[in-house]
Amino acid sequence: xxxxxxxxxxxxxxxxxxxxxxxxxxxxxxxxxxxxxxxxxxxxxxxxxxxxxxxxxxxxxxxxxxxxxxxxxxxxxxxxxxxxxxxxxxxxxxxxxxxxxxxxxxxxxxxxxxxxxxxxxxxxxxxxxxxxxxxxxxxxxxxxxxxxxxxxxxxxxxxxxxxxxxxxxxxxxxxxxxxxxxxxxxxxxxxxxxxxxxxxxxxxxxxxxxxxxxxxxxxxxxxxxxxxxxxxxxxxxxxxxxxxxxxxxxxxxxxxxxxxxxxxxxxxxxxxxxxxxxxxxxxxxxx
Numbered sequence: 001x002x003x004x005x006x007x008x009x010x011x012x013x014x015x016x017x018x019x020x021x022x023x024x025x026x027x028x029x030x031x032x033x034x035x036x037x038x039x040x041x042x043x044x045x046x047x048x049x050x051x052x053x054x055x056x057x058x059x060x061x062x063x064x065x066x067x068x069x070x071x072x073x074x075x076x077x078x079x080x081x082x083x084x085x086x087x088x089x090x091x092x093x094x095x096x097x098x099x100x101x102x103x104x105x106x107x108x109x110x111x112x113x114x115x116x117x118x119x120x121x122x123x124x125x126x127x128x129x130x131x132x133x134x135x136x137x138x139x140x141x142x143x144x145x146x147x148x149x150x151x152x153x154x155x156x157x158x159x160x161x162x163x164x165x166x167x168x169x170x171x172x173x174x175x176x177x178x179x180x181x182x183x184x185x186x187x188x189x190x191x192x193x194x195x196x197x198x199x200x201x202x203x204x205x206x207x208x209x210x211x212x213x214x215x216x217x218x219x220x221x222x223x224x225x226x227x228x229x230x231x232x233x234x235x236x237x238x239x240x241x242x243x244x245x246x247x248x249x250x251x252x253x254x255x256x257x258x259x260x261x262x263x264x265x266x267x268x269x270x271x272x273x274x275x276x277x278x279x280x281x282x283x284x285x286x287x
Contacts, residue, residue, distance in 0.1 A: 011287055012125070012135045014154035018177060019170050020141035022160040023197030025052040026254060027277070028138045029095070031158075033263025034281035036094045040133040043088065046100035047121065047150055048140040054099040057091040058261025061101035069103040071124050076110045083127045093266050096132070104146070111145045118185040121149035134284075143177050151178075152185060156192040156287060159242070171234075175241055192287075194242040195280065198250045244283060248276040 015028040025048070032042045046053040047068055051061035061067075066087045074081040087098045111117045125135060139150040151157060159174060178189040238245055251273035257264045264274045265281075 010129050010132055010135065011156065011284075012137065012154045013156045013158055013284065014137040014139060014150040015158050015160065016139050016147055016151060016174075017141060017160055017170070018143045018147075018174060019162075022141075022162045022170075023195065023248070024141070024160045025056060025138050026258070027158065027160050027195050027197065027248070027280075028136050029053060029056050029263045030254075030265060030273070030277040031281050031284060032095050032134070032136050033093055033265030034269075034278050035134055035285070037265050037269075038281065038285065040285075041096075041131065042094075043096045043098065043128055043132045043135045045084075045098045045121075045125070045135060045137045045150075047104070047146040048100055048138055049102050049104040050140065051100040051102070051104075053138040054097060054101070056258050056261065057093060057095055057097050057263075059089055059091065059097060059099050061099065064099055064101050067103060068098055068100045069107050071098070072104070072107040072120060073110060075114060075120050075123070084124050085127050088128070091261070093262050095263070098128075108145050117145060118148050118152045118187070121146075122153040125153060148181055148185065151181060151189050152187045156284075157189060158193045158195060159191050160195045160197050161238075162197055171237055171241070191241055193244040193246070193280070193283070194238055196245065196247040198248070246276065246280050246283075248273050248280075 015024045017024050028044060032044050035042045044053055044057065045068070054061050054064075066082065068087065070080075070082055071084060071087055073079045084098055088096050089099055091097055111120065114120060121137070128135065137150040137154060139147040161170065175191075178191065182188050249272040251264070251268070251271045253268035253271040254264055254273050257267035260267055264271060264277060268274050269278065
């Protein structure tokens with residue numbers, strides 16, 4: 001007797017970095033936008049109490065009646081249980097969002113009372129899996145329980161780096177943290193893709209990753225040598241951990257899109273950053 005079994009094809013992607021200001025939320029929303037424009041059903045899950053993904057999609061965090069706070073607290077004894085379906089909101093971009101607000105800060109201490117706390121988000125996402133092609137998780141700039149939950153729940157991990165002088169140090173720290181998570185919770189975290197954000201595309205004679213450190217003002221030949229060494233070291237190191245590395249140029253349209261509550265895919269898709277994120281979204285669709 002033949003029994004048809006439907007294969008689950010959903011892809012869950014977590015965007016993570018322990019440092020703030022690396023363009024993590026921006027990358028999450030803009031990739032989500034291009035996935036939606038390609039005809040995919042996309043849910044963004046905001047587990048950052050700062051709620052930048054929520055506000056970036058035009059939802060006022062202060063207006064929420066149900067948020068990710070309620071979902072996490074629902075896993076604790078004595079609190080009302082709801083499902084993620086009760087939390088999801090539609091946005092004008094076509095991206096659905098499970099929104100967050102500052103209340104989420106108060107949920108993290110309660111997670112430590114749960115024995116299998118690292119898998120709470122995985123359980124929360126189950127009712128939504130048959131509704132979406134992609135679930136993108138935006139995590140806070142830390143390595144607390146919400147980040148660990150996001151990493152454990154995902155199939156793939158995207159890490160964003162800014163062009164600061166401490167990017168190399170941040171890379172090594174992040175890889176150590178991923179290793180620690182594997183030892184603590186038993187889940188292997190494999191970083192799949194690195195995005196280099198705010199790459200200055202206006203620097204003459206530089207392209208790709210070599211523009212990563214282009215904000216430095218080079219005063220003499222020794223500075224040039226130092227920069228070349230720094231760029232080469234970062235390039236060599238990042239490719240030890242990531243098979244896919246994509247720079248995204250600085251575009252003022254990014255901030256204008258955020259103010260409008262839209263991803264760059266819907267606001268200025270032909271901008272330099274828009275074209276870069278479009279390419280990354282195409283790569284992600286091959287996963």
